[in-house]
Amino acid sequence: MDFSYPADVEAFRTEVQEFLTEHVTDAVLEEVDTGTVHSDDLHKAMAAKGWLSGAVPTELGGGGMSPLKMSVLIEELQLFRAPIDAMGVAIGMASIILELGNDFLKGEVVPRLLSGDALGAFGYSEPESGSDVAAAQTKAVRDGDEWVINGQKMWTTMAHVADYVILLTRTNPDVPKHKGLTFFIVPLDSPGIEIQPVWTMGYERSNATFYDEVRLDDKWRLGDVDGGWNVMKTALKFERGIAGGQFYSPPLIDATIDWATDAPAPDGGAMIDDPGLRESLVRAMIDVEVCRCFAQKTAYLADTGAPFGVEGSMTKLFASETFKKHSHWFMDAMGPDGLVKRVEGDGPHVAFVEETFRHAPVTTIYGGTSEINRNMVAEAHLGLPRARR
Amino acid sequence: MRLEMTDDEIAVQEVFAGFFADQCPPDAVREAADLGHSPDLWKRLAEMGAPGMAVAVEHGGGGATLSDLAVVAAEAGRRLAPVPLIEHAVAVRGLIATDPGHDAVADLVAGDRIATLALRAAIEGEARLVPGGAVADVVLGLADGALVVGGDAAPGAAQANTGDLALANRTLGDGQTLAAAGETEWRRMVSEWQALTAVGLTGLAQEALSLGTTYAMEREQFGVPVGSFQAVQHGFANVATSLEGAVFLAHKAVWALDSGNADADRLAAMAFLFAGETAQACAAASLQYHGGYGYAEEYDIQLYYRQAKARTLVLGPPSAEYRRLADVVLAPDSTEGAAA
Numbered sequence: 152m153d154f155s156y157p158a159d160v161e162a163f164r165t166e167v168q169e170f171l172t173e174h175v176t177d178a179v180l181e182e183v184d185t186g187t188v189h190s191d192d193l194h195k196a197m198a199a200k201g202w203l204s205g206a207v208p209t210e211l212g213g214g215g216m217s218p219l220k221m222s223v224l225i226e227e228l229q230l231f232r233a234p235i236d237a238m239g240v241a242i243g244m245a246s247i248i249l250e251l252g253n254d255f256l257k258g259e260v261v262p263r264l265l266s267g268d269a270l271g272a273f274g275y276s277e278p279e280s281g282s283d284v285a286a287a288q289t290k291a292v293r294d295g296d297e298w299v300i301n302g303q304k305m306w307t308t309m310a311h312v313a314d315y316v317i318l319l320t321r322t323n324p325d326v327p328k329h330k331g332l333t334f335f336i337v338p339l340d341s342p343g344i345e346i347q348p349v350w351t352m353g354y355e356r357s358n359a360t361f362y363d364e365v366r367l368d369d370k371w372r373l374g375d376v377d378g379g380w381n382v383m384k385t386a387l388k389f390e391r392g393i394a395g396g397q398f399y400s401p402p403l404i405d406a407t408i409d410w411a412t413d414a415p416a417p418d419g420g421a422m423i424d425d426p427g428l429r430e431s432l433v434r435a436m437i438d439v440e441v442c443r444c445f446a447q448k449t450a451y452l453a454d455t456g457a458p459f460g461v462e463g464s465m466t467k468l469f470a471s472e473t474f475k476k477h478s479h480w481f482m483d484a485m486g487p488d489g490l491v492k493r494v495e496g497d498g499p500h501v502a503f504v505e506e507t508f509r510h511a512p513v514t515t516i517y518g519g520t521s522e523i524n525r526n527m528v529a530e531a532h533l534g535l536p537r538a539r540r
Numbered sequence: 541m542r543l544e545m546t547d548d549e550i551a552v553q554e555v556f557a558g559f560f561a562d563q564c565p566p567d568a569v570r571e572a573a574d575l576g577h578s579p580d581l582w583k584r585l586a587e588m589g590a591p592g593m594a595v596a597v598e599h600g601g602g603g604a605t606l607s608d609l610a611v612v613a614a615e616a617g618r619r620l621a622p623v624p625l626i627e628h629a630v631a632v633r634g635l636i637a638t639d640p641g642h643d644a645v646a647d648l649v650a651g652d653r654i655a656t657l658a659l660r661a662a663i664e665g666e667a668r669l670v671p672g673g674a675v676a677d678v679v680l681g682l683a684d685g686a687l688v689v690g691g692d693a694a695p696g697a698a699q700a701n702t703g704d705l706a707l708a709n710r711t712l713g714d715g716q717t718l719a720a721a722g723e724t725e726w727r728r729m730v731s732e733w734q735a736l737t738a739v740g741l742t743g744l745a746q747e748a749l750s751l752g753t754t755y756a757m758e759r760e761q762f763g764v765p766v767g768s769f770q771a772v773q774h775g776f777a778n779v780a781t782s783l784e785g786a787v788f789l790a791h792k793a794v795w796a797l798d799s800g801n802a803d804a805d806r807l808a809a810m811a812f813l814f815a816g817e818t819a820q821a822c823a824a825a826s827l828q829y830h831g832g833y834g835y836a837e838e839y840d841i842q843l844y845y846r847q848a849k850a851r852t853l854v855l856g857p858p859s860a861e862y863r864r865l866a867d868v869v870l871a872p873d874s875t876e877g878a879a880a
């Protein structure tokens with residue numbers, strides 16, 4: 152095997168690092184304090200670089216960036232703690248439309264998403280359906296050339312700043328659940344949409360979104376009527392390819408080292424010399440090295456056109472579970488110091504471990520819970536039968 | 541970048557997978573338990589050229605890379621082969637690197653004599669519980685900062701141990717000095733051992749896991765295979781995921797050593813520690829999902845459970861290795877992050 156990166160990818164990494172050094176300023180990191188994990192300046196600057204359109208094939212108007220470069224970009228973004236949620240949605244939504252959408256959506260929505268002028272949001276989850284995403288109940292009923300949408304979505308993150316939501320609806324309640332779903336791209340300024348904030352333990356804002364007699368022309372439909380599950384599979388494919396999340400832990404490790412370097416140990420010296428902490432730092436670094444291998448392998452498979460679904464599940468499972476574990480280790484190492492929150496006027500680097508501790512639990516939940524990923528690994532990797540569920 | 545085996549490696553894998561499956565069934569492992577070594581298996585491996593395969597052609601070896609040897613190590617690990625193949629290979633490479641004219645070289649490359657490496661520095665001239673020590677004619681190790689080669693006659697008896705390995709104490713005090721300040725050369729050998737052992741442990745873990753999932757699909761309780769219970773599946777999924785990561789990391793470490801990468805030593809230690817933990821976790825999960833039979837001598841999973849532990853601990857307590865690695869990646873007075 153040969154783990155070295157091609158010269159053009161290494162050069163690209165350097166370019167990304169230079170760009171991020173310039174653009175991921177403390178001001179950008181502080182923008183996230185509003186709870187919206189997004190910086191418009193950074194997002195637009197990345198779009199101008201062609202990096203939002205990067206993942207999209209050239210013939211579809213994209214940058215044709217290789218999955219390997221894409222993975223390097225996402226790795227560096229995470230190492231720099233850059234807010235990347237909006238990027239993930241933009242790329243995911245654009246890719247799905249380009250693969251399955253009509254000419255109107257390709258012409259109207261995709262260029263706006265990829266230039267950073269418009270933002271998207273994912274509208275899959277509902278109050279009564281999360282992991283069982285195919286159980287969605289939000290109704291879409293045809294009325295001539297139009298559709299009328301009624302229902303409620305939960306966890307529509309970014310909806311309050313976004314222009315479009317990719318909405319999973321039920322168009323046929325009388326068939327098995329996977330067979331009666333249809334997707335729409337819904338402009339969020341459509342009459343009848345209400346957005347309410349949902350605040351989280353990790354300070355991130357998500358939303359509950361309500362759809363009351365929202366009328367949409369049929370041109371906003373994405374994919375076939377009752378063909379929504381097919382769209383969902385495509386969506387998941389792109390999500391796994393670009394979701395990132397493999398490099399949650401390095402900023403936490405760095406913050407812990409920063410703290411430990413100055414923090415006095417109870418018996419003299421600095422905490423960085425504490426043998427127990429040193430061991431857990433090294434263990435965490437090994438987990439990161441494993442994540443790096445997973446990320447590289449997944450990108451490599453995507454690059455060679457091979458399927459990478461199971462690797463994607465393993466990567467998400469391993470990276471998020473180890474991250475959550477690390478967040479406990481390093482909070483514990485800090486003792487009461489770890490509990491102290493950042494107050495107004497503190498820079499974005501203060502109390503990073505505390506904030507990470509609050510954030511970590513969601514990473515094993517959203518984007519496919521650990522349990523759902525374990526199901527995937529058991530079935531697709533180990534060949535075990537579908538468990539009762 | 542190429543994250544798959546080359547055609548040559550696949551060919552080597554096929555040959556050795558077949559070889560170990562034929563020559564080293566679980567019965568052979570059990571028969572070799574007292575000495576921790578099968579002279580017969582070693583002889584056949586020597587006929588295949590394995591002991592010297594990763595030695596340069598000019599020294600009579602096969603001129604293969606560590607990556608090639610790693611393919612063999614994985615298959616040996618899969619079958620718990622009771623032979624000190626990895627210890628021998630790294631010791632011979634180390635001997636040739638420091639004393640290419642040593643009079644044992646030809647015999648060692650041919651596998652007519654066996655070499656090993658003391659993984660922990662000798663204390664007062666004595667290297668304790670050396671892997672392969674019960675059968676090695678030549679022992680390399682670190683004594684008072686010097687790389688020395690000792691040996692003479694193999695003791696021919698192992699200290700009975702958890703993993704049925706050929707462990708024995710060996711004297712290095714009266715050995716010949718290869719390098720007066722030999723820490724770097726010794727460390728290089730230990731790194732090669734760690735990376736190759738990491739690969740071997742992933743082979744062991746893959747087989748342990750496969751024993752477990754196969755059993756779980758055969759064993760029925762409550763009218764269904766126990767492998768259809770989600771609690772069981774999730775236990776397997778956790779360790780299978782770590783194992784996939786351990787395989788990549790082990791191969792990355794071997795690649796780093798082969799290509800002279802500056803991170804090679806660090807990666808080798810990381811790969812070894814992670815593979816050791818993961819192999820133990822895989823064997824433990826598989827044993828658990830065998831139920832009571834997993835605890836029975838007759839079933840093979842208990843061999844994997846014991847060996848995963850033993851093959852990891854021969855280097856020393858893992859926490860000591862984590863802390864040594866901490867000194868490599870975190871300078872004690874470090875003022876900045878070293879995570880990336």
Ligand SMILES: Cc1cc2nc3c(=O)[nH]c(=O)nc-3n(C[C@H](O)[C@H](O)[C@H](O)COP(=O)(O)OP(=O)(O)OC[C@H]3O[C@@H](n4cnc5c(N)ncnc54)[C@H](O)[C@@H]3O)c2cc1C
Nearest residue numbers: 273274275276280281282306307308516517518520522540
């Ligand atoms: C901060 C945040 C942001 C989010 N952003 C978005 C977004 O932008 N768009 C969007 O559509 N969604 C979003 N989500 C929703 C997210 O995808 C869901 O929370 C997730 O899929 C889990 O669904 P759930 O919360 O309904 O939990 P449930 O599905 O009700 O699960 C509850 C528990 O049961 C377990 N479980 C469920 N099914 C199984 C099974 N078959 N086997 C074993 N265990 C099972 C789960 O793993 C979990 O532990 C967000 C969530 C959060 C918290």
